[in-house]
Amino acid sequence: MSLEEALKIADKIVFEKTGQHLDDLQKAVLQGTLKRKRYRQIAEDFDYSESCIRGVGAELWKIISEELGEDVNKSNFRSAMERFHNSNILNFAENVSGSFNICEKERHSLDTLNSHQPNQQTPHPTQPATRHQDLDEMPELGDFYNRTTELETLTTWISEQHCRLIALTGIIGIGKTTLAVKLVQQIKDNFDYVIWRSLETSPTFAEFQADLVHLFSQSQPQNSLENRQKPLPLIKYLQKHRCLVVLDDIHHLFSSRELAGKYKPGYEEYDSFFKQIEKLSHQSCLLLIGWEQPIKLLQLKSKKIPIPILQLTGLDVASAREILRDYGLTEIDNSEKLIHLYQGNPSWLKSVATQIQELEENLIELLPDDAILLPEDLKDNLQQQSDRLSQPEKQTLSLLATKNQPISLAQLLETTQTSPSDLLNTLQSLYRRSLIEKQENLYSVPRVLREYYIESN
Incomplete structure (x- = not known):
């Protein structure tokens, strides 16, 4: 389905529900979604605040979800449009001059027809009512090189040992976020809620909690008792539902020019929250990703509380060779030595491979044996x-x-x-x-x- 077709269908759905066509800002949000952009990128493109774009998105997902009878969000918007496009209801609607004004009698007739065809799929396949995935801040997977052992370790901690708090750490460029994206793709359907948040903008805990509480409250049916009550603290929602919450770039919570893992002033509430995650009874899991982990988190581990920490190291030689192969450097001499020099770090190897590719494929052979290439982007990292x-x-x-x-x-x-x-x-x-x-x-x-x-x- 093309971008224009998806927008046309969304416009019809919104018009049927509200009597108004999509305005320019709503179109911008949907176009950005279809192009797999984050809310932050959409906001920058159109000079709006990220909170405004999020609000517009939330309202659109609510309208479309109610009209389609399934939970539609930023992650599954395109697939929802494709399902609707292929359904009998859309085919019927298109025969009524594109008006989308299907009366209740006709809807009932169509439902009756489908009810007498047990082998035919229902027009609107729906996810379970409790399945919610907010992954708009999760990067695309991109190139993924073998991390079988690490994936199995994380999956075991989460799915079998039911660990509540997990830390994934390692030097810049080593592939922490990529590994976590692959993990989420494999296990996301085992949770009622899957949420990915980047802490790059250093939100306070109050801002972070308000964001997630709003997400939980918005996902409740409008007439539900839970939705009529005062919003609960975040930890209560994590106790009520089985959730996987990924916090990327956690090092932005910590002070620069200090020893690793010391909170910035005003960010100590995160420490209390992490302690709650570890100590209170629930079935949720919080995965922390960053260059460094909280000192107090490591102190909790010393008290024999099982807080698994995976410090990611470089790729093995076979996997790292795939990077060189992708850059057309399969025939390079001493490739194993190059891999070891750069510790199997995917980002570093890509940087060096790019420089070799652009200058001369036998560049390594022309340099002294002890020479180390430091391309500018590697130095910047x-x-x-x-x-x-x-x-x-x-x-x-x-x-x-x-x-x-x-x-x-x-x-x-x-x-x-x-x-x-x-x-x-x-x-x-x-x-x-x-x-x-x-x-x-x-x-x-x-x-x-x-x-x-x-x-x-």
Whole structure:
């Protein structure tokens, strides 16, 4: 179905319900939805606030849902239009000069006809009334390279062990969000509600809670007792329904230039909410994704409360080779060495592969063996994470970057005036950010990071 056809059908549905055709703003929201744009992108395109665009969208989904008799939202709008287009009701309506004014008698006759054809599908296949998915902020999956083990781990934690709070962390570009998108696509039908929110704009907890409470209250039937009552706290909705809530970019809740996981002033209410998620009885799951996780979350784990944390590492060699193959670099020599140098990081490998592809396919062979390529977009990504580091972390990283071999804690203490306690806290923070490696009590900085920090100092 083309964009124009879907808009035409939506216009007829809205006109049948309200007596008015779609206005320009409603058309803009539907066009953006059909082009898989987020509300934020639609708002920017048409110079409106995101809250205004969300409100227009919510009203449209409500009108269309009531008219079609199924739960229509931003995620399934196109498929709902296609189902309606192929249904007997649409065929009948088109024969009445496109008026869409089907009287109740004719509706009854059509229903009676269908009731005598048991093998024929009903005109409007509907989702269960309790199935609601608000995934307009979830990115498209894009290229996905083998993460079978990680997917199985997350699925087991959520579907079999019923973990309430899960953290997915790792360095920038490692593929956290992509993995989570794939996970949601596989398990979303097991939940009454599936919600994806990005915290990139750093909403306060009050704003975040109001957003989700509004979503829950809007999804209730208008005449339901729950809808007539004063809105409940967010945790109550998560107890009443089985929900999967994904919070991406959680590091935006934490202070820059501090050790990892310290909340920004005014954002401590999230900590209380996460504790409620973990301690209270419910069947929902909250998945946190980011470069760093709350310190207090990690402290809860130390009390033998099962809070699984998956610190994502690079792709294996076979999977990483698929990236090089996608960039036409299947014949490149030393491809395995290149993969190891860039730690199997999908984003880093794509950046380097692009540079090699644009300049010369045997570029690696022309460079010294110890050369590390740092394309500008790769440096920009590393700079984002570097900007969040505290001064002690930057000093320790710079020191480690000058060492060609891993060094011990004792050697580090000999080369710095930092107290043992402060140094350990700094190393712990860097490790949680996936910026250093630790093997047998020896610490080191990966080659790409080492080259970047040497060059930037």
